[in-house]
Amino acid sequence: MKLNINGKDQEYAGEEDRPLLWYLREDLRLTGTKYGCGVAACGACTVLVDGQPTRACVTPAASLAGKKITTIEGLDTPAGKAVQQAWTELDVVQCGWCQSGQMLAATALLTTTPKPNEQQITDGMTGNVCRCATYHRIRGAVARASEIMG
Amino acid sequence: MADTASFTPSRRLVLTVMGLGAAGFAVGCSAGAPPITGPVTQTALGDYVRIGSDNTVTVYLRHIEFGQGISTGLTTIVAEEIDADWSQMRFEHSPADNAKYGNPAFGGMMGTGGSTAIFTSWQQLRAAGASAREMLRQAAAKKFGVDASDVLLVKGKAEAGGKSATYGELAAEAAKITPPDVTTLQYKDASAYAFIGKERTEGFGRLDTPDKVHAKAAYALDYRPEGTLTAVLLRSPKFGGKVASFDDSAAKAVKGVTDVVQISNGVAVVATDFWAAKKGREALKVTWDDSAAETRSSDAIFADYKKTFAKSGYEARKEGAGVSALRGAGEVVTADFEFPYLVHAPMEPLNCVIEYTPGVSATIHSGSQMPTGDQAAACAVLGLKPEQVTIVTMLAGGSFGRRATPDADLVSEAAQVAKALNGKAPLKFMWTREDDIRSGKYRPMSVHRMSARLNKGAIEYWGDTTAIQSIMEGTPFLPPGAVDTSSIEGGFDIPYAIPNIAVDLHLVKAPTSVLWWRSVGHTHTAYAKEHFLDVLAKKLGKDPVAYRRELLAKEPRLLGVLNLVAEKAGWGTPLPAGKFRGVAVHHSFSSYVAEVAEVSVNADGAFHVDRVVCAVDCGIVINPDIVRAQMEGGIGYGLSAIVGEALTLKDGAPVQSNFYDYTPLRMAQMPKIEVFMVQSTEAPSGVGEPGVPPIGPAVANALLAATGKTYAKLPLGAKA
Ligand code: FES
Ligand code: FES
Numbered sequence: 001m002k003l004n005i006n007g008k009d010q011e012y013a014g015e016e017d018r019p020l021l022w023y024l025r026e027d028l029r030l031t032g033t034k035y036g037c038g039v040a041a042c043g044a045c046t047v048l049v050d051g052q053p054t055r056a057c058v059t060p061a062a063s064l065a066g067k068k069i070t071t072i073e074g075l076d077t078p079a080g081k082a083v084q085q086a087w088t089e090l091d092v093v094q095c096g097w098c099q100s101g102q103m104l105a106a107t108a109l110l111t112t113t114p115k116p117n118e119q120q121i122t123d124g125m126t127g128n129v130c131r132c133a134t135y136h137r138i139r140g141a142v143a144r145a146s147e148i149m150g
Numbered sequence: 151m152a153d154t155a156s157f158t159p160s161r162r163l164v165l166t167v168m169g170l171g172a173a174g175f176a177v178g179c180s181a182g183a184p185p186i187t188g189p190v191t192q193t194a195l196g197d198y199v200r201i202g203s204d205n206t207v208t209v210y211l212r213h214i215e216f217g218q219g220i221s222t223g224l225t226t227i228v229a230e231e232i233d234a235d236w237s238q239m240r241f242e243h244s245p246a247d248n249a250k251y252g253n254p255a256f257g258g259m260m261g262t263g264g265s266t267a268i269f270t271s272w273q274q275l276r277a278a279g280a281s282a283r284e285m286l287r288q289a290a291a292k293k294f295g296v297d298a299s300d301v302l303l304v305k306g307k308a309e310a311g312g313k314s315a316t317y318g319e320l321a322a323e324a325a326k327i328t329p330p331d332v333t334t335l336q337y338k339d340a341s342a343y344a345f346i347g348k349e350r351t352e353g354f355g356r357l358d359t360p361d362k363v364h365a366k367a368a369y370a371l372d373y374r375p376e377g378t379l380t381a382v383l384l385r386s387p388k389f390g391g392k393v394a395s396f397d398d399s400a401a402k403a404v405k406g407v408t409d410v411v412q413i414s415n416g417v418a419v420v421a422t423d424f425w426a427a428k429k430g431r432e433a434l435k436v437t438w439d440d441s442a443a444e445t446r447s448s449d450a451i452f453a454d455y456k457k458t459f460a461k462s463g464y465e466a467r468k469e470g471a472g473v474s475a476l477r478g479a480g481e482v483v484t485a486d487f488e489f490p491y492l493v494h495a496p497m498e499p500l501n502c503v504i505e506y507t508p509g510v511s512a513t514i515h516s517g518s519q520m521p522t523g524d525q526a527a528a529c530a531v532l533g534l535k536p537e538q539v540t541i542v543t544m545l546a547g548g549s550f551g552r553r554a555t556p557d558a559d560l561v562s563e564a565a566q567v568a569k570a571l572n573g574k575a576p577l578k579f580m581w582t583r584e585d586d587i588r589s590g591k592y593r594p595m596s597v598h599r600m601s602a603r604l605n606k607g608a609i610e611y612w613g614d615t616t617a618i619q620s621i622m623e624g625t626p627f628l629p630p631g632a633v634d635t636s637s638i639e640g641g642f643d644i645p646y647a648i649p650n651i652a653v654d655l656h657l658v659k660a661p662t663s664v665l666w667w668r669s670v671g672h673t674h675t676a677y678a679k680e681h682f683l684d685v686l687a688k689k690l691g692k693d694p695v696a697y698r699r700e701l702l703a704k705e706p707r708l709l710g711v712l713n714l715v716a717e718k719a720g721w722g723t724p725l726p727a728g729k730f731r732g733v734a735v736h737h738s739f740s741s742y743v744a745e746v747a748e749v750s751v752n753a754d755g756a757f758h759v760d761r762v763v764c765a766v767d768c769g770i771v772i773n774p775d776i777v778r779a780q781m782e783g784g785i786g787y788g789l790s791a792i793v794g795e796a797l798t799l800k801d802g803a804p805v806q807s808n809f810y811d812y813t814p815l816r817m818a819q820m821p822k823i824e825v826f827m828v829q830s831t832e833a834p835s836g837v838g839e840p841g842v843p844p845i846g847p848a849v850a851n852a853l854l855a856a857t858g859k860t861y862a863k864l865p866l867g868a869k870a
Contacts, residue, residue: 022423022425025374038583039810084363094218094779097497128816129497130497131814132497135820139817139820
């Protein structure tokens with residue numbers, strides 16, 4: 001079956017129940033998508049499936065035939081670029097492990113809500129755990145990305 | 151002062167136990183500059199500085215970068231003395247080698263922890279930078295045919311008499327020059343600093359940001375050579391349980407599973423990929439021998455801890471009449487503070503990759519916090535010599551202490567599996583999040599029995615008796631027979647001017663493994679000390695800030711952060727209805743931090759920490775924005791535990807499994823944070839841990855202000 005990942009068709013022939021996360025990381029070597037919990041509780045593995053933030057750790061690769069999957073390596077929409085610029089400007093990262101997921105979640109939020117208020121930022125981002133607790137800067141960076149998008 | 155100043159490990163002891171490390175080879179972590187085309191040669195000017203033919207200056211880090219920003223901090227110190235241009239600075243983790251890269255605060259063994267990196271590297275890296283600078287100056291003088299004193303070094307270039315050369319061009323010649331005697335080195339005056347103390351907004355951001363934002367950062371879990379097999383280990387559900395027997399027929403029937411092997415600590419399932427290994431492990435049947443296992447639940451453990459208080463413990467501090475001053479005129483106040491086990495839960499679970507050739511070599515990619523300890527563990531399991539085992543230290547997705555294991559648990563488990571496989575393939579050894587939450591090495595549980603006698607408007611006696619498991623006992627960090635007072639660091643050295651003080655310690659044994667957790671003993675001593683002080687201040691009718699000022703009159707640096715935080719938080723100014731302030735101040739790891747928490751408390755008791763103002767004195771500030779980041783992160787990490795984290799045992803087994811029941815702080819709970827730094831000329835000290843201890847008591851003190859209650863059982867939960 002064919003999956004479209006970052007604009008490229010990939011042939012998936014693996015196990016029915018194998019999560020997308022491990023296909024991305026182990027087979028395609030797209031290691032920007034991270035493992036944090038494996039049970040949809042932290043958001044480290046967030047990717048976009050047809051623009052929707054999706055937990056790759058619990059989504060079987062085989063369930064995504066024909067869908068458009070975007071990982072951090074293929075984040076090139078205006079919102080995605082603004083997010084990466086804002087993350088860089090504000091030095092959001094600490095250990096960095098959660099940050100691909102954070103940036104994908106922020107991209108999804110800004111794509112549907114380009115001018116989020118504080119509550120919308122919290123609601124859009126609260127599913128993503130950052131054990132280094134960079135939340136304070138994530139808040140600022142989402143607002144900054146929104147500004148960059150104009 | 152106590153007769154038990156905090157313990158410094160003996161260098162000889164550590165070296166004997168862990169073995170001297172050998173030079174290895176580290177893969178570079180680029181600092182985010184454009185890739186260089188063509189071969190680049192590196193020239194070493196001393197152990198810490200290498201100059202590339204591409205004109206880069208690479209600093210060897212003997213500390214791991216796991217988020218604390220040390221790659222930028224240490225690189226800044228070198229950049230300052232070598233007179234570089236910021237854009238040419240790079241960093242790389244150093245090889246495993248105690249002789250060159252040992253941490254003086256760890257008895258000469260390599261290791262990151264105790265917020266020691268900046269503290270112990272300041273003088274050393276200034277010297278490394280200055281020495282390299284003088285070698286470059288000599289090389290330039292020779293090249294230009296001028297006197298060395300006429301050579302001007304600026305932004306990575308040497309100039310004299312209209313001639314100029316880059317460091318890259320001078321490096322080969324410079325390496326031939328005898329390094330100057332360190333005692334003759336001259337250091338820059340603080341007024342001339344071009345890097346130290348500069349802001350991100352001035353162009354001095356973190357060096358690891360670009361790679362981390364663009365998914366180019368190299369972590370161990372991302373490393374997967376061709377043909378790698380992946381292993382997960384099934385461990386005893388109860389602490390101290392052992393494998394009695396196992397049946398691997400169903401596990402081996404799982405597609406992709408290649409091997410099932412028993413090691414000291416459980417049974418490992420090896421497969422072609424992670425998912426197959428995990429399914430194989432689920433199908434594995436193990437019978438456990440629980441004869442030496444923990445069988446108690448957390449409540450029973452707390453009760454046992456309190457029983458130890460019937461006898462007096464190790465006397466860690468005595469002022470005035472000590473405990474006999476508990477008796478006397480006035481009011482006696484007591485409270486038992488209970489602290490649960492806590493899990494570090496770094497966002498990247500533990501993992502490493504071993505490429506092993508039996509009898510020949512092993513290369514281990516790992517987020518290694520104690521590289522030479524990991525090396526020694528691999529040598530012991532694999533029967534190799536240190537020079538045959540290369541540790542490649544990768545960036546790590548957090549640690550908070552979890553990767554600093556004196557018993558090298560991760561690497562020794564992995565090496566045992568690699569050995570059983572006889573090196574047939576590269577082996578990736580992985581912990582799942584469930585393994586991380588359920589398999590120990592926790593911040594130890596503890597009980598502090600706090601007591602005080604108030605008389606004539608003052609505290610006449612302060613008592614703090616603690617029961618806790620030792621972290622350092624049985625490790626190379628504590629000589630046999632010594633008492634591990636790190637368990638109550640920050641408690642026995644309580645800085646308040648109180649005439650009679652007694653602090654004693656009961657070290658208890660339990661099968662559950664424990665480990666230093668970001669700020670170690672201070673995680674509970676600061677809470678007990680600072681919250682109990684407010685409980686007493688309230689009884690005495692004293693304002694928490696004013697009373698601390700009184701008791702800290704002889705502690706200028708604590709007073710400095712207290713005054714700064716009080717001013718910036720608007721202490722004493724009115725707050726809207728339903729909002730309350732709490733303050734706490736604490737000294738840890740050579741730094742001083744005060745925090746004020748502003749907390750909203752609803753009619754139904756639900757509370758939210760809205761704002762935290764933080765003042766820190768960490769001496770000379772190397773990079774202010776990283777200090778800010780560490781305070782923000784430390785506050786969030788500390789708040790997470792205080793509000794909602796507990797690892798509890800039921801019949802000896804952990805109750806929690808993953809982030810749905812062991813619940814880290816999320817965005818919605820994160821306060822707004824403002825950080826202020828004290829201007830200082832003291833030597834720089836660490837910031838990774840000191841932001842953590844004050845937040846818990848600051849929040850509890852705000853709740854006390856709201857409700858009048860004492861918050862002695864942690865975590866606080868959702869309601870005041
Ligand atoms: S790894 Fe998928 S949500 Fe945590
Ligand atoms: S940056 Fe470390 S977990 Fe978010």
